[in-house]
Amino acid sequence: MTDRDRLVPDEGLTPASEALPGAAGPLKLDKPPRSQWADVWDQFKHHKGAMAGGIIFLAIVLTVFLGPLVWTVEPTLIDIRARNQGMSLEHPFGTDQLGRDMFARMMAGGRTSVAVGIAAMLLALFLGSFVGVVAGFFKKLDSPLMRLTDLFLALPLLPLLLVMMLLFREPLNAAFGAEQGIFILIVCAIGVTSWMPTARIVRGDVLALKEREFVLAARSIGTTNAKMITRHILPNVLSPIMVSATLGIANAIITESALSFLGLGFPPDFPTWGRLLFDATDYLQQYPSRVFWPGMAISLTVLSVNYLGDGLRDALDPRIRGR
Amino acid sequence: MLTFTIRRLVLAIPTLLFISLVIFLLLELAPGDPMAQVPLTVPPEVKQQMREALGLGEPIPVRYWKWIVQFFWIEPQVLFDNIFGTNLTEGKLRVISWQTRSPVMDIVVQRIPQTLWVVGTAYVVATLIAIPIGIYSAYRQYSWFDQAGTFVSMIGFSVPPFFSGVLVIVIFSVQLGWFPSIYDTTHVVNSWESFVKQLQQMIMPVMVLALQITAQTSRFMRASMLDNLNQDYVRTARAKGLGEYAVVMVHVLRNSMIPVVTVIALGVPAIFGGAIITEQVFKVNGIGQLLITAIQANDLPMVQTLTFIFAALIVIFNLIADVLYGILDPRIRYD
Numbered sequence: 261m262t263d264r265d266r267l268v269p270d271e272g273l274t275p276a277s278e279a280l281p282g283a284a285g286p287l288k289l290d291k292p293p294r295s296q297w298a299d300v301w302d303q304f305k306h307h308k309g310a311m312a313g314g315i316i317f318l319a320i321v322l323t324v325f326l327g328p329l330v331w332t333v334e335p336t337l338i339d340i341r342a343r344n345q346g347m348s349l350e351h352p353f354g355t356d357q358l359g360r361d362m363f364a365r366m367m368a369g370g371r372t373s374v375a376v377g378i379a380a381m382l383l384a385l386f387l388g389s390f391v392g393v394v395a396g397f398f399k400k401l402d403s404p405l406m407r408l409t410d411l412f413l414a415l416p417l418l419p420l421l422l423v424m425m426l427l428f429r430e431p432l433n434a435a436f437g438a439e440q441g442i443f444i445l446i447v448c449a450i451g452v453t454s455w456m457p458t459a460r461i462v463r464g465d466v467l468a469l470k471e472r473e474f475v476l477a478a479r480s481i482g483t484t485n486a487k488m489i490t491r492h493i494l495p496n497v498l499s500p501i502m503v504s505a506t507l508g509i510a511n512a513i514i515t516e517s518a519l520s521f522l523g524l525g526f527p528p529d530f531p532t533w534g535r536l537l538f539d540a541t542d543y544l545q546q547y548p549s550r551v552f553w554p555g556m557a558i559s560l561t562v563l564s565v566n567y568l569g570d571g572l573r574d575a576l577d578p579r580i581r582g583r
Numbered sequence: 584m585l586t587f588t589i590r591r592l593v594l595a596i597p598t599l600l601f602i603s604l605v606i607f608l609l610l611e612l613a614p615g616d617p618m619a620q621v622p623l624t625v626p627p628e629v630k631q632q633m634r635e636a637l638g639l640g641e642p643i644p645v646r647y648w649k650w651i652v653q654f655f656w657i658e659p660q661v662l663f664d665n666i667f668g669t670n671l672t673e674g675k676l677r678v679i680s681w682q683t684r685s686p687v688m689d690i691v692v693q694r695i696p697q698t699l700w701v702v703g704t705a706y707v708v709a710t711l712i713a714i715p716i717g718i719y720s721a722y723r724q725y726s727w728f729d730q731a732g733t734f735v736s737m738i739g740f741s742v743p744p745f746f747s748g749v750l751v752i753v754i755f756s757v758q759l760g761w762f763p764s765i766y767d768t769t770h771v772v773n774s775w776e777s778f779v780k781q782l783q784q785m786i787m788p789v790m791v792l793a794l795q796i797t798a799q800t801s802r803f804m805r806a807s808m809l810d811n812l813n814q815d816y817v818r819t820a821r822a823k824g825l826g827e828y829a830v831v832m833v834h835v836l837r838n839s840m841i842p843v844v845t846v847i848a849l850g851v852p853a854i855f856g857g858a859i860i861t862e863q864v865f866k867v868n869g870i871g872q873l874l875i876t877a878i879q880a881n882d883l884p885m886v887q888t889l890t891f892i893f894a895a896l897i898v899i900f901n902l903i904a905d906v907l908y909g910i911l912d913p914r915i916r917y918d
Contacts, residue, residue, distance in 0.1 A: 414598060414901065415605070416893030418856045419874055423886060426878050427612050514743045518860055521745040522875060534745070541749055548753040555746035563741035 303575040310571015313564035320561050324370035333361045335368040335531060353553050357543065362536075366553060369531040373558070376446055376516045376532070381508035383451030385458060389501055392462025393489055397470065406463070409456050417453045421515065424449045425524040442526055446519065450512045458504040465497045499576035506569030510562045517558050533558045588906050595898050600651075602894045607647050610883050653678050654888065658688050682882040691870060691888065697768050698869030702858045705789040709796035710847060716797070717804020717843075721812060722831060732801060739798025744857065748791045748864035755787060762787050768868040788865045792858060796850065803846045807839040814838075841911045848904040852896040 304310055338360060348354070353362035395405035425445065432441035469475060469492075478492055517534030519525035526532050528539070533554040540550040641649070657677055663669065677686040720729040756764040762783045772781050811817065812835055820830045859871030866872070870889060877885035 411598065411601060414602060414894060414897050416852070416856050416890055416897060418859055419886075419890045419893050420606075420609075422859075422874070422878050423606075423609060423890060426881070426886075427609065510741070517743060518745060521860065522863060524878070537745065537749070544749065544753060545757055548757060551746075551749050551753065555742075555749065559738075559742045559746055562743070563737060566737055566741055 300575045304571055307571035307574055309567040310575070313567030313571065316560065316564040317568060320370065320557070320564070321374055324367050324374055327367045328364070331364060331367065333364040335360065335364040336529070354547070354549065356539070356550065362550065362553065365531045365536060366533075366557060369533045369536050369554065370557060370561075372443075372526065372530070372532040373513055373516060373534070374561070376443065376450070377509045377513040377561075379443075379447045380450035380454070380512035380516070381505055383447060384455040384508050384512070385501060385505055387451065388455035388458025388504065389462050389494075389497070391455065391459040393466055393493060393497070395459070396463040396466025397485070397489060397493065402463075405459075409459050412453070413456050415453070418515075418518070421449050421453060421519060422522065422524055425519060438527055439530055442530075446516055446525060450515050454508065454511055454515075458501065458508070461500045461504065462497050465500055466493055469493055469496055502576065503569055503573045506565050506572060510565040510569070513558060513562055513565075584906075584909055587909060591902050591905060595902055598898055599895060602898070603651070603654075603891050604647065606887055606890050606894070607650065608643075610887050611643060650678065650887070654891070661686075661688065678884050678888055680877075680882055680885045682877065682880050682885065687885050687888045690873065690885070691892070694868065694870045694873050697766075697867055698855070698858060698862065698871065701766070701785060701788050701862070701867055701869065702792065702854055704785060705792035706796060706851065706854060708789060709793035710800055712793065713797040713800035714804055714843070717801040718808055718831070718836065718839075720801065720805045721808030724809065729805075732805070736798035736802050739794045742794075744791050744795065744860045745864055747794060748787070748861055751787050751790060752864070764865070766865045766867040788861050788867060791864070792854065792861050795857065796854060799850065800843065800847060804839065804843050807842050808835060811835045811839045841908065844911060845904040845908045848900050848907055851900050852893065855896055856893055 353366060355361055356365070391405055391409065395402045395409075428445050428449075429442065432445050435441060436444060475488070475492060478488060483491070513533075516525060516532065517537065520532050520534030521538045523538065526535055528535065536554040537551060537558070540547070540554065544551060661677065678688065679685070680687045680690060683690065716732055720732045723729055752764045755761050764787075766784050766788060770777065770781060770784070772778050812831075817830060817835060820834050825834075855871075858869065859874060861867070862869045862871040863875060870892070874886065874889045876882075877889065
């Protein structure tokens with residue numbers, strides 16, 4: 261955002277009300293001028309669902325990443341005597357069939373799930389924005405890139421993801437080790453199959469922006485294409501990108517859990533929320549609570565992220581702002 | 584309109600061919616070997632012969648061409664034979680599954696009814712529920728009904744089917760014991776009791792699938808109704824003295840249905856894909872479950888055919904949605 265701030269040369273210039281005392285007699289500015297992001301934040305604060313969603317998502321992320329510093333039980337520690345326990349002070353979420361602490365496993369699983377979600381979202385966002393900006397900005401590339409997007413949209417994503425898991429698991433495991441390999445594979449697979457909506461939205465916005473006067477002005481003073489994109493186009497398409505980012509996290513977390521649930525995600529000894537849920541379905545009749553916690557964690561995360569995206573969309577839309 | 588439809592149909596062919604090529608090339612990289620199960624005592628040259636018998640020794644373009652011919656030329660003939668009792672395909676090679684050594688399409692045809700029953704019912708039920716919800720939510724915007732509808736559809740978006748499915752199993756079949764947790768595909772409906780049993784086993788998968796579809800469709804319906812409710816023609820209709828029912832249910836609803844119908848058409852293939860998980864949860868013996876078992880068993884011809892069927896569904900329903908849009912909305916006829 262530093263680029264945009266530099267475009268507004270506020271230092272050294274006196275406000276109009278002081279320079280022209282006659283013109284602005286009654287118009288006394290008692291508040292300092294507000295930046296766009298302060299406006300966005302003000303609107304965002306009034307969206308109750310979005311605030312609640314944001315706080316819950318933040319709480320989940322903090323618990324998952326910082327929790328292990330407080331709750332120091334190893335998620336892989338097997339204590340066979342304490343197996344299949346219910347909720348207690350010693351094990352807040354109980355233990356599984358090998359006596360492993362479910363709370364520690366939930367946090368470890370959440371770390372993987374959230375990390376996969378964020379990494380896959382970043383990849384999808386990068387690809388989507390890149391394709392969208394290039395297609396919108398360069399007329400010659402528009403048609404082939406949009407054809408490509410349409411083709412990707414016509415691919416059956418879940419079956420293809422499953423096929424990709426089948427194909428690339430072995431080579432990547434050999435190259436990066438079991439956990440690293442599968443992490444890279446899942447992030448790439450989800451990222452490569454979910455960039456299309458972002459690309460479409462960004463392209464539409466870039467096409468509209470290109471006709472605006474400030475782009476013409478920038479062009480007339482000899483701005484190069486690269487500068488034009490990084491300084492003028494990208495900051496202005498940031499809001500649709502941010503909304504897609506939140507929805508992308510939700511989508512990636514659900515997809516990762518679905519893959520783990522179908523047994524084609526992370527290996528069994530490496531907990532993720534989807535994997536924990538999948539393992540717990542075998543003990544569905546005896547210990548239904550074990551299914552409940554991971555499922556609840558997935559749903560709550562996705563729900564809070566969705567509400568966050570909803571509020572963000574409203575806050576970033578200047579037409580609704582101030583209502 | 585007709586030229587547009589024909590043009591889109593012609594365009595769909597290269598799209599489908601390209602997708603089939605992508606799927607074929609992806610699977611070409613697969614590490615699996617159909618001879619992995621053959622005992623080690625079988626000499627290598629016999630193994631090589633077996634591999635060639637499965638059509639594996641040939642170069643890639645030849646095999647792709649053969650797959651195309653088998654899938655697009657021979658399989659339709661088999662269908663023709665089965666319907667009219669002719670024998671055009673005697674002795675011709677069909678796409679063979681590595682798992683069962685029987686033609687892939689025969690297995691697919693056996694599995695499709697189960698998927699269609701569950702997915703189709705869920706889609707119809709969900710649409711029938713979603714449209715009234717959408718209409719009323721938009722008509723009474725920001726009322727408690729609208730707020731509740733928003734919340735329920737947010738839940739429908741956020742709770743993945745593998746959780747909602749397991750949850751309804753815990754509630755309705757473990758705790759309450761009302762419905763069976765496993766879908767019995769061998770069940771034959773021939774009397775009232777068996778029909779009731781069929782209904783009971785269908786309720787849970789349909790419920791899980793319908794929750795998701797309802798969430799999506801009711802949101803679209805609401806947004807589309809809201810767009811139309813503020814239009815000038817609605818004010819005109821009210822000014823003419825038309826009753827509220829006629830204004831909303833005739834004038835607004837008809838115009839709002841245009842985008843919703845296309846969304847419903849576009850959602851069909853996505854639901855087939857999404858049903859993979861639901862089928863797995865309830866052990867429905869459908870094509871989604873067939874895909875999963877084929878992937879686990881490294882049965883590449885089966886995986887290839889099924890993935891292509893899913894892709895074809897998407898392309899076909901995209902086409903249907905486009906054409907429907909043109910038929911329903913004369914303003915955007917494409918010619």
